[in-house]
Amino acid sequence: MFEKIMYIGDHDAQIQISNTEMISSDIMNMPLILQDSEKTILGEVKDLLDGSVKVKLLGEIQEGKFIGGLLRKPSLNASIRSLSVDELSLIVGSPNFGFMELGISPFYSNQKVYADINELFSRHMCIFGNTGGGKSCGVARVIQNVFYNPQFIPFKSNFLIFDSSGEYYNAFSKIHEVNPNYHFRFFTTNTNSIHQGESLNLPIWLLNVEDIALLLSATTHTQLSIIEKMMKLVKIFSQSDSEAVQYKNHLIANAIMTILYSNQGSASKRDEIFSIFNTCPTEEFHLNSTVQGIGYTRKLQDCFLIDSNDQFSERVLLTEYVSKFIRPELNQYEPEKVHYFTLVDMENALNFALISEGWLRNENVYADAISLKVKLHELVIGPNAKFFNCQEYVRLDQYLSGLIVKDNQKFQIININLEDVDDSFAKSIVKIFTRLIFEFSRKVPHGSVPFNLILEEAHRYVQKDDDEFLFGYNIFDRVAKEGRKYGVIMALISQRPVDLSETVISQCSNFLIFKMSHPRDIEYITKMIPNITEDTIEKQKSLQVGNCLAFGSGFKIPIVVKMEMPNPMPQSSSCNVVENWTSR
Numbered sequence: 001m002f003e004k005i006m007y008i009g010d011h012d013a014q015i016q017i018s019n020t021e022m023i024s025s026d027i028m029n030m031p032l033i034l035q036d037s038e039k040t041i042l043g044e045v046k047d048l049l050d051g052s053v054k055v056k057l058l059g060e061i062q063e064g065k066f067i068g069g070l071l072r073k074p075s076l077n078a079s080i081r082s083l084s085v086d087e088l089s090l091i092v093g094s095p096n097f098g099f100m101e102l103g104i105s106p107f108y109s110n111q112k113v114y115a116d117i118n119e120l121f122s123r124h125m126c127i128f129g130n131t132g133g134g135k136s137c138g139v140a141r142v143i144q145n146v147f148y149n150p151q152f153i154p155f156k157s158n159f160l161i162f163d164s165s166g167e168y169y170n171a172f173s174k175i176h177e178v179n180p181n182y183h184f185r186f187f188t189t190n191t192n193s194i195h196q197g198e199s200l201n202l203p204i205w206l207l208n209v210e211d212i213a214l215l216l217s218a219t220t221h222t223q224l225s226i227i228e229k230m231m232k233l234v235k236i237f238s239q240s241d242s243e244a245v246q247y248k249n250h251l252i253a254n255a256i257m258t259i260l261y262s263n264q265g266s267a268s269k270r271d272e273i274f275s276i277f278n279t280c281p282t283e284e285f286h287l288n289s290t291v292q293g294i295g296y297t298r299k300l301q302d303c304f305l306i307d308s309n310d311q312f313s314e315r316v317l318l319t320e321y322v323s324k325f326i327r328p329e330l331n332q333y334e335p336e337k338v339h340y341f342t343l344v345d346m347e348n349a350l351n352f353a354l355i356s357e358g359w360l361r362n363e364n365v366y367a368d369a370i371s372l373k374v375k376l377h378e379l380v381i382g383p384n385a386k387f388f389n390c391q392e393y394v395r396l397d398q399y400l401s402g403l404i405v406k407d408n409q410k411f412q413i414i415n416i417n418l419e420d421v422d423d424s425f426a427k428s429i430v431k432i433f434t435r436l437i438f439e440f441s442r443k444v445p446h447g448s449v450p451f452n453l454i455l456e457e458a459h460r461y462v463q464k465d466d467d468e469f470l471f472g473y474n475i476f477d478r479v480a481k482e483g484r485k486y487g488v489i490m491a492l493i494s495q496r497p498v499d500l501s502e503t504v505i506s507q508c509s510n511f512l513i514f515k516m517s518h519p520r521d522i523e524y525i526t527k528m529i530p531n532i533t534e535d536t537i538e539k540q541k542s543l544q545v546g547n548c549l550a551f552g553s554g555f556k557i558p559i560v561v562k563m564e565m566p567n568p569m570p571q572s573s574s575c576n577v578v579e580n581w582t583s584r
Contacts, residue, residue, distance in 0.1 A: 001017055001018060002015050002016075002017055002032070002053075002080040003015070003016045003017060003018050004016050004076075004077075004080075005034065005074070005076050005077075005078060005080070006052060008073050008074065008076065010070075011056065011057055011070070012043075012046065012054055012055060012056050012057055013034065013043065013054075013055045013057060013074070014049070014052050014053070014054055014055070015032075015052060015053050015055055015080060016051060016052050017051065017052055017053055027045055027048065027053065028045055028048065029044055029045060029046075029107040029560075030044070030045045030082075030107070031043070031044050031082070031083050031088075031091070031107070031108060032044070032045065032055060032080055032081070032082065032083075033061075033080070033081050033082065033083055033087065034055075034057075034074040034078045034079070034080055035074070035078055035079050035081065036074055036075045036077065036078040036079070038072075039060060039072050039073075039074055039075075039078070040060065040061040040062075040087075041057055041059075041060055041061075041070070041072075041073075041074045041078070042057075042058045042059050042060070042061060042066065042083075042087075042091065042557070043055040043056060043057050043058060044056050044058055044107075044557075057070050057073070057074075058070075058557050059556070059557065060072065061087060061090060064086075064090070065090065066090040066091055066556050066557075068556060068557060088108060088109075088111060090556065091108065091556050091557060091559075092105055092108055092111045092112065092113045092114065092556075092559070093112075093113060093114030093115065093116070093555075093556070094114055095112075095114055095151070096114075097151055097152065098116065098117050098118060098152070099114040099115065099116055099117060100114065100115055100117050100120075100145045100146055100149050100152065101113070101114055101145055101149070102114065102115045102142070102145065102550065102561050102563065103141075103561040103562050103563035103564060104561070104562050105559055105560060105561060105562070106547070106560060106562055107559070107560055108559070113550070113555075113559060113561050115550070115554045115555060116553075116554050116555075117146065117152065119509075119510070119552075119553045119554040120510055120553075120554035121146075121450075121452055121489060122450070122484065122487075122489060123484060123489065123508075123509035123510055123552075123553055123554075124480060124483070124484065124489055124490045124491070124492075124504070124507055124508040124509060124510075125489075125490070125491040125492070125508060125509070125510040125511070125512070125552075126491075126492045126494075126497070126505060126508045126510070126511050126512075126513075127139060127491065127492070127493045127494075127511075127512045127513075127514075127548075128493075128494060128495070128497050128511070128512075128513050128514065128516060128521070128525065129495060129513060129514025129515055129516055129548070130495055130514065130515055130516055130517055130518075131495050132545070133495075133514035133515045133516070133543075133545060134514050134545050134546040134547070134548070134563075135493055135495070135514055136167055136168075136456070136493075136570045137546065137563070137565060137566050137569065137570065138512060138514065138546075138548055138563055139168075139454065139456070139491075139493055139570075140168060140171035140172075140566035140569070140570045141563045141564060141565070141566040142512075142563075143159060143171075143172070143413070143454075144171065144172075144566055144567070147175055147178055147179070147182055147412070148178060153179070153181075154412060155181055155182075155410065155412070156410070156412075157412045157450070157452070158404055158412065158414070158449070158450065158451045158452065159412060159413045159414065159452045159454060160414050160416065160433070160437075160451060160452070160453050160454065161413065161414070161415045161416065161454040161456065162416050162418060162430050162433070162453065162454065162455050162456060162461070163415055163416065163417050163418065163419075163456050164418055164419055164426065164456055164457040164460065165417075165419045165456075165571075166188065166190065166195060166415075166417040166419050166571070167456075167570045167571045168415050168456075168570050169186055169195045169197075169415060169417070169570075169571070170568050170569060170570055170571050171566055171568055171569065171570040172184045172413045172415065173186065173195075173568075174568065175412070175413060181410070182412055182413075183409050183410060183411045183412060183413075184411065184412075184413045184414075184415065185198070185403075185406070185411040185413070185414045185415065186198065186415045186417065187199070187200045187414070187415070187416045187417065188200065188416075188417040188419075188420070189387065189417060189418055189419065189420045189421045190417060190419050190420035191420070192420070195417075197417065199386070199387075200387050200416065200429075201387060201388070201389060201390050202387060202388055202390070202429070202432065203388070203390045203393075203394055203399055204341065204342065204343055204346065204388045204390070205235075205238075205338050205339070205340065205341055205393070206396055206399060206436060207432060208231070208435075209224060209227050209228050209231055210435070210467075210470075210471045210475075211428075211431075211432045211435065212227050212230075212231065212346075213227055213470065213471070214427075214428040214431055214432065215379060215425075215428050215432075216372055216375040216376055216379070217375060217424065218372065218470065219466075219470070220368050220470075221470065222365050222368045223368045223371070223372055224470060224471075226350070226353060226354070226357075226359060226365075226368065226369060226372055227372065229353045229357065230346065230349045230350040230353050231346075231349075233251070233349040233352060233353055234341050234345050234346045234348075234349035235335050235338050235339070235341070236248060236251070236333075236335055237280055237341070237345060237348070237349055237352075238338070238339040238340060238341040238345060239335050239339055240339075243330075243333065244333075244335060245282055245283075245284070246327060246330060247330045247333045248280065248282050248285075249282055249284060249285045249325040250325060250326055250327050250330045251352075251356065252276060252277075252280065252282070252285055252325065253285070253322045253323070253324075253325035253326045254326060254356070255276055255352070255355065255356030256273050256276065256322050257319075257322060257323070257326070258356065258358065259272050259273055259355070260273075260315075260318075260319065260322075262358075262361070264361075265310060266306045266310050266311060266312060267306065269312075270304045270306070270312075272355050273304065274287065274301075274304075275351065275355060276352060276355055276356070279348045279351045279352050280348055280349075280352050284325075285325055286300070287299070287300050287301040288300065288301065291303060291314075291317060291318070291321045293314075293317050298314060298317065300318075300321070302314070303315075303317060303318040303321070304318070339393060340392065340393035342388075343376075343379065343380045343385055343388055344380060346376070347376050347377060347380050350372065350373060350376055351373070354369050354373060384421065384425055387429075396436060396439065396440055397440060399436075400436070400437065400440050416429075416433070418430070423460055426460060426461070427460060427461045427463075430455065430461045431461065431475050431476070433453075434453060434475050434476065434479060434488075435475045437451050437453070437488055438475065438478070438479050438482075438483060438486065438488050441483075441486040441487055441488050442486050446485065446486070446487075447485065447486055447487035448487070449487060450487035450488075450489065451487065451488050451489070452489050452490075452491065453479075453488065453489065453490045453491070454491045454493065455490060455491065455492050455493060456493045457493070457494065458492035458493055458494040458500060459494045459495075459496045459497075459499040459500055461476070462476045462490075462492055462500050462501050462504050463499060463500065463501060464499075464500075464501055464502070465501075474501065474503075476490070476501055476504050477501060477503040477504060480501075480503060480504040480506075480507035480508070481503070481507055490504070490508075492504065492505075492508070495516075495521075496518075496521060497521050497524055497525050498518075498520050498521050498524040505525075508552075509552050509553045509554075510550075510551075510552030510553060510554045510555075511549075511550070511551055511552050512548045512549070512550050512561075513525070513548055513549045514543060514545075514547070514548045514549075515543040515544075515545070515547075543560065544562075546562060546563060546565070547560060547561065547562045547563075548560070548561055548563070549561075
């Protein structure tokens, strides 16, 4: 069939064929070996011409190994033949330890395709495709294949699936039936979910300034400064040791003195001071404290009676009493460690900060301050408050350990279902979890506790945000750049790659692309994905449902893979309109 090489270019060759009437459609994408005395070159039929075929040159086989890319070209007198069994295994992989079956290759005689587990799951991955193209089934099948492999026991793996609709519960909830040492855990924000799950709960004290800014939709550096002050205060107010109490009294006294000497009317001053005491009194310093005068006593609140001159009747006594609590040597006090506190404690700290720092009296920052005050109060009294309702103090390492181990059971797959919250809150939760895991992983021995974060509907979270303007970094961009060396690996699943962060996509090393048809998405991934070729893009356009184009560090060459359907299936299929319309 293949007679001789007519032409060799930088990336392809033209080969003359005989008896074109006998050529079948199976010749397209057929793998070939072009061999001369020094080189064994792998090619793939790319196009059928008049009396010849165009062959894309993929790489070279040297000393029993396939090397992608081409430095040396075959000679014009090279022989042309099909692949041997051993050569084929170099391309599609083999069932050795550390490899997993991905599916079969329709273009390579339906041979099984094996992926390098280390290369596939130690580097960031993207899984793209149209809705209904098989993404969710593909994700489920890939993870199932990891755990269904009898030669490979991933007991210490940590897959965290951030799931926007609870569709992966069916696929993994019975993973213990494969091996009694495998376990699945399901957290949910949906209390009405048909699946039994645990309530999602985040310790509010583990959040930093950036996390709180995300929750409160902060947009200015002024708001960051306010949040920073609030977080410092709530950590102090949560302490109960004697030095912390003295510092609280010092802060309250300073705030009161600032108000007393402001240019407000006495009634306004009294209202602000009473608000401080209602927010954060101490056992020694509160409105019912006894104030000792010369030959008489007063309750502190009685010192704020206003006379006919719009002055406090006991202003001298009041000033002397409050001044006793001011201790300048405490100005540099920092709490030794964080203690338990709640959202309500945080709101009290914010209210104290707004009054004591005079932010509510400053026209330039008033709008920013009120915005934070309103948003935090909405969080405190709103339905999302229950997700921060932890009952006891835990450290970050204890919290993450508690996610993956419970009652002496190690959970390899943790499904966090975010279907019952709005996009803004879901995005904040995913970012917070990502930061917490990244922070933890940086403190343990290099990559010793790997986490694979599976971000379903990733375009809801991994967006082109303004975080860098506010915080100096975007957590997803940072993990994309640095996470691999710490063992924090992301897999982005999306039907709209055009909405994803360019930085994150550019750092991904493996791609499973199901059929995509939107021109903007195709153009975007063409620009953003390293080393993607026009031929690769063209291949994905004609994929059938359930087939994907797999390429990257986990594969020898870009290869079309047909996966088995997951068993069990995720709940990702379209609704059955006929059945629902006709059922009684």
